[in-house]
Amino acid sequence: MPISVVIVGSGPSGFYVAEALVKSEAGVAVDIVDRLPTPYGLIRGGVAPDHQSTKRVTRAYERTATNEAVRFYGNVELGQDVSLAELREMYDAVVLTFGMPGDGKLGVPGEEKKGVIGSAAFVGWYNGHPDFRDLDPCLDTENVVVIGNGNVAIDVARVLVKTPAEMTEADLPKHVGDAIQASPVTDVYMVGRRGPVEAKFTNVELREMGHLTDAAAIIDPADLPDEVTGDWSDRDRRLRERNLESLRGFSTAERDGKEKSVHFTFYAKPVEILGDEAVTGIRLEKTHVVDGRAEGTGEFFEIPCGLVVPAIGYVLEPPQNIPFDEKSGTVRNDDGRVDEGVYVAGWAKRGPTGVIGTNKPDGQNAAALLLEDIPQGAKPGRNAFEALLRDRHVRQVDFADWKKIDDAEIANAPDGAPREKFVTATEMLEYLDRT
Numbered sequence: 001m002p003i004s005v006v007i008v009g010s011g012p013s014g015f016y017v018a019e020a021l022v023k024s025e026a027g028v029a030v031d032i033v034d035r036l037p038t039p040y041g042l043i044r045g046g047v048a049p050d051h052q053s054t055k056r057v058t059r060a061y062e063r064t065a066t067n068e069a070v071r072f073y074g075n076v077e078l079g080q081d082v083s084l085a086e087l088r089e090m091y092d093a094v095v096l097t098f099g100m101p102g103d104g105k106l107g108v109p110g111e112e113k114k115g116v117i118g119s120a121a122f123v124g125w126y127n128g129h130p131d132f133r134d135l136d137p138c139l140d141t142e143n144v145v146v147i148g149n150g151n152v153a154i155d156v157a158r159v160l161v162k163t164p165a166e167m168t169e170a171d172l173p174k175h176v177g178d179a180i181q182a183s184p185v186t187d188v189y190m191v192g193r194r195g196p197v198e199a200k201f202t203n204v205e206l207r208e209m210g211h212l213t214d215a216a217a218i219i220d221p222a223d224l225p226d227e228v229t230g231d232w233s234d235r236d237r238r239l240r241e242r243n244l245e246s247l248r249g250f251s252t253a254e255r256d257g258k259e260k261s262v263h264f265t266f267y268a269k270p271v272e273i274l275g276d277e278a279v280t281g282i283r284l285e286k287t288h289v290v291d292g293r294a295e296g297t298g299e300f301f302e303i304p305c306g307l308v309v310p311a312i313g314y315v316l317e318p319p320q321n322i323p324f325d326e327k328s329g330t331v332r333n334d335d336g337r338v339d340e341g342v343y344v345a346g347w348a349k350r351g352p353t354g355v356i357g358t359n360k361p362d363g364q365n366a367a368a369l370l371l372e373d374i375p376q377g378a379k380p381g382r383n384a385f386e387a388l389l390r391d392r393h394v395r396q397v398d399f400a401d402w403k404k405i406d407d408a409e410i411a412n413a414p415d416g417a418p419r420e421k422f423v424t425a426t427e428m429l430e431y432l433d434r435t
């Protein structure tokens, strides 16, 4: 009897767990469950639509998904269609890889106003994630403020100021491209509570901001230190030196008639979102960095804007009955072990950090623990799960169905674009019904 494993979440961490399991010598049957009809998690719904080369990693995931030991069950939701307790009854092991889908809170007054949209929602919207199809962000504004100095903040800023020609090869859904191009947005302020040395952008992403067709990267040279000081590893110091060099380049570059601007606004922390019901601006306090921490200087300023996008990191809103560690904000675990027969990997285990590849060793670790704890299979796994789905009339989407969706999206692509996405689960299921 194979070791039956169910992986909850089909993003990178889920696929790396599955890959490690099928590559092991152990006999395994691996089922991957996702609440959406589509696989690949943040690769489809998080990686920026104009970064298609990053999305190519799905080819490797597809090889895993089509391995004979693996099955995909899309449109099946943990906590809704099946509980963790039921999965534990049916499978020898359950691996939780549902990532961190929620938005962190700024914790400042006015955060609930219309026009404050966290990056998880905003990125989901421009990536055609079904949860955010109807987000309708307030783009009727010249100024947008993006809070945070990470790669997500850069993604958001870049997608807002690129020209249609620069987005030709992106898979931005049509309604999103139309909304962005119809908007009067000219100025995006990317606000970091600390300085350029502490910023978390990777250098490739930062450099790209210096090469946009119609948007200039603006930075006050006074914010740029002469050198990187502080206690960094050699690798981190080199990254920061490269970032400083890129920012220095921005500070001396000519505008070349570019009509839009991305303002790198360092040393500023949000203190209040302004406006009545809707956002009209943001109040910030200037900071300086003391021992790596942003400390307020008592000097305040405001930026008028109609949209604020906090890109300050993701959080987990765990389904019911998942052991949760309040302090770390992750699924409670001991290096990947959650409970007997239950494991966790990826962002749900270690928090929302690292690039896609960071999940590979993490997935391998979860697979190794599982195989160490469970040398042989004893539970029915797939057969019992499929019977449960049938009993509950759950409309599951298998990998062949997903490939039909994939093919249709590719066939519907506008010129130059890789695909035109279906943006609701209903559209996807209706399409499958018709074919």
Ligand code: NAP
Pocket: 105, 106, 147, 148, 149, 150, 151, 152, 153, 155, 192, 193, 194, 198, 199, 200, 202, 205, 269, 270, 311, 312, 313, 314, 352, 353, 354, 355
């Ligand atoms: P991140 O890299 O952790 O950046 C979060 C930013 O938000 C930091 O600048 C942080 O400042 C700031 N922040 C946090 N709380 C704040 C608050 N209360 N007020 C003001 N600022 C606050 O997170 P991310 O950008 O969401 O990215 C998540 C992960 O995905 C990262 O590992 C990232 O590299 C990765 N990613 C990679 C790519 C790519 O490779 N192209 C693209 C997207 C995402 P402090 O530093 O002061 O805390």
